[in-house]
Amino acid sequence: MGKTRTIVSNRRRVTLSDVARASGFSPSTVSLVLNKAPLSRYVAAKTKEKITETAAHLGYRPDVFARSLRSKRSHTVGILVIDLADPFCTLILQAIERKLLPTPYLPIVMDAQNEPQQLERYLEMMVERRVEGLITVANWLLFDITLIEDIDDRRIPTVVVGRDLESPTVNSVLVDNEAGGYAAMQHLHELGHRDIAFIRGPREVGDSRIRWKGIRRFARDAGMRLSPTLIRDLSNTMGSISGFDGGLRLTKSLIESGERFTAILAFDDLTAYGAIRALSEAGRRVPEDCSVIGFDDIPVAALSTPALTTIQQPMGKMGEYAAEYILKHLEQSEEERAQPYSDPHLMPPVLMARGSTARNMKSRGK
C-alpha cells in the first residue's frame, strides 16, 4: 500500500554518514560538497556529482539542530512583531518576509500581542535560538522597548521599524511623520478648508508630536491660524488599542462645543472612523458637511464608503528597508557594523485622496 510521499519517507532520517556510506566517500567530503564549502573547490567534479546524486536519491536533509550546534549559526532572523492583529504591523511583516524568501535566512516571527512581558520573553527566546539578526516591528502604541538595545550589544544586527527608538546604537526606520502632517494639512487647505479640527494622538506618542510639528509648519507657511479650541488629544489610558472610541468621543465633544469646523484631521485611520461615526450620528454627512482625513492607510480605508482619505505609510517600503539593512549587516564583520545611528531613516508618506474629503462648499462665517 505504499503511497508515494511528497516530502520524505516515514523511515528513519537519513544522515550525512548514510550518504557517505552509500556514495563510497567519507562524511567530511560529503559535508564539504553538500555545503559548497570553500574547500570543496579541490574535490573532483566526478566526486561532487556522485555525492550530490546519492544525497538527492536518499532524500538527505541536514539536521538543523546538529548543524547549528556545530556551526554556531542558525540561519534565522528574528522578527518581533508588537501586535500581529494590527494591519500596520502585518503589512510590514509581509514585506520583510518577501525580502527574506530568496535568501538562506528563515524568518522566526514572534508576536508580543501588545504585552510588554511577552516582548521581553520572546526577546530572550530569540537570543536563545541564536537569531543572527533582529527586526522589531512596532506600532506607535509602545511601551518601553529599550531592552532591544541589549540585543544589539550582543553583536546581533538590529533594526526597529515603525518607531523611532532614539537609540544611538540601534537603527530605526519609520515614516516621515512631519511630512505626513504637512501633507494632510496641505490637502485640506487646497480643498478650501480653513476651520479645521484636530484629534491628535496621546501626548506620550512621539509620532503625534512630530505630525503636529508638520501641521504647524504648514499653517505657518500658508498663513493659517489654528484655533486652540478645535484641538483634542486622545488619551493613552483609554485602555483600548484603537483610537476609534477616542475619535468618536472627542468628535462628539467637538460638535457639542458648537465651534464651527469643516474638516477633521485625525491622528490615524481608526480615529478617523470614530470621527465619521460621531459626525454621522449628529446628522452631518461626510464629506459634504465635513471632511475627514486619517493617517496610515489601513487596508480597509480604500474599501469603506466613503473611502477614507489618508496619509499612507509606506509599510512595504519600510519592511523592505529593514530586511535589506539586516541582510547587508549579516555579511559584515563586527567592526564594520559599529557605525552609530543618530538619526532614524525616514520614509516619505503619500497622500491618498479619496472620498472622505471634499471641497469646502460653505462660505466662511467670519
Added chain:
Amino acid sequence: MGKTRTIVSNRRRVTLSDVARASGFSPSTVSLVLNKAPLSRYVAAKTKEKITETAAHLGYRPDVFARSLRSKRSHTVGILVIDLADPFCTLILQAIERKLLPTPYLPIVMDAQNEPQQLERYLEMMVERRVEGLITVANWLLFDITLIEDIDDRRIPTVVVGRDLESPTVNSVLVDNEAGGYAAMQHLHELGHRDIAFIRGPREVGDSRIRWKGIRRFARDAGMRLSPTLIRDLSNTMGSISGFDGGLRLTKSLIESGERFTAILAFDDLTAYGAIRALSEAGRRVPEDCSVIGFDDIPVAALSTPALTTIQQPMGKMGEYAAEYILKHLEQSEEERAQPYSDPHLMPPVLMARGSTARNMKSRGK
C-alpha cells in the same frame, strides 16, 4: 561603564559543565536536577538547591540546539498561516498563541502569503525543524492543501482551522456555515425583507455552498421564494484576494437589472463593503433603502459607518479549540491518536446585528 544587562552578559554562553564545575557536581547530576527529570528524585535536597542556585547565579540557559539534537524533541508547535494579512487568520492565530503561552511549547509561525509554493516549502521546514504538532490556519481562498495529510503520516498531530480538509485522518475545525447562512436569512426575514439579493462565493468554495444550503433551508422553513434572477456568484478568477471588487461589480449589475430588492446577503464582509459602495454610488442609502449583511465579522465591521451587520465566525474559539486539540494529542501515544475524523468540528456562528440592516419600510410592490 558596565551597565547592568537585563538578559545575559556579553561573555561566552555558560554551559552545563560550567555549572557543574562551579557547583562541584558532575554534568549528569546538574542535568538531572535542572530538568527535574524523574531520576532527580534520588538527588539530595541540598545538592538540588546548590545546583539550582549556581545555575541561576551564572545565568545558565540551556542550548536549545544541543538539547534538541540529543533529545529528539523541539518543544515547538508549527503554525502555518495561509495569509497573515487576512484578519480572519490573524485573530485565530492570536488565540492559538495565547493558549500556547503557558505551556512549554513555542509557536513557530510561518506565513504562506497565499502562495501554494511557499506553503509547501514551509511545510517541509516545519518537519525539518521537528515541530511536534502542526496547526494550519486557512481562509476560504484555498488551493489544495492535501499535502498536509502527509505530515500527519509522520505521526505529527495535525489540525486545520477555518476550512474543512475533508480528510479522514486530519481533524478540522471551522464555523458552522449552514447555521450561519440560516441565521443571516432569518435576520433579514425578521426585518421584513422578502426581496433579497444574494452574492454568493465562488462556486469552487465549499463554504459558500454550505452557507447557501442554510439559506435555502430557512427559505423553505419560512415559505419564502428565492428569485433566481437575484442570485450572483463571485468568480474565483477575478484575481483579487478580496471580494470587494466582485461585490461592487455584481451589485452594480443587480441594480442595473432593474429587479427589485430591499436587502443583499453577501458572501463575506469585504463583498458586503463592495455592495455598499455600489449602492452608494447608485444613490441608494444603507440601510434606509437597502439592507446589507456580511459574513466573518472582520475587526473593522464594528467601526465602519454604518457598522456592518454580519455573521461572526468565532475565530477565538476556533483557535482555542485547535490549540487544545494539539496540546491534548502531544501527550498521547501514537496509538491513542489513531482515531479517524470523519466530521469536522463545527463552531456556532453568532449574528452581529448592527447598522447596515434595518426594517424594510417599503411595501411590497407585488
Added chain:
DNA sequence: TTGTATGCGTTATCAC
C-alpha cells in the same frame, strides 16, 4: 584530493 579524529552541549544508560 580525500579521510580521520575531535568536539559542539546535551541527555541517558549505566556503574560505583
Added chain:
DNA sequence: GTGATAACGCATACAA
C-alpha cells in the same frame, strides 16, 4: 545519591 561515558549529527583542523 552521584559520576563516568557514550551518542545525537554535523563541520572542520589536520593528516595522509
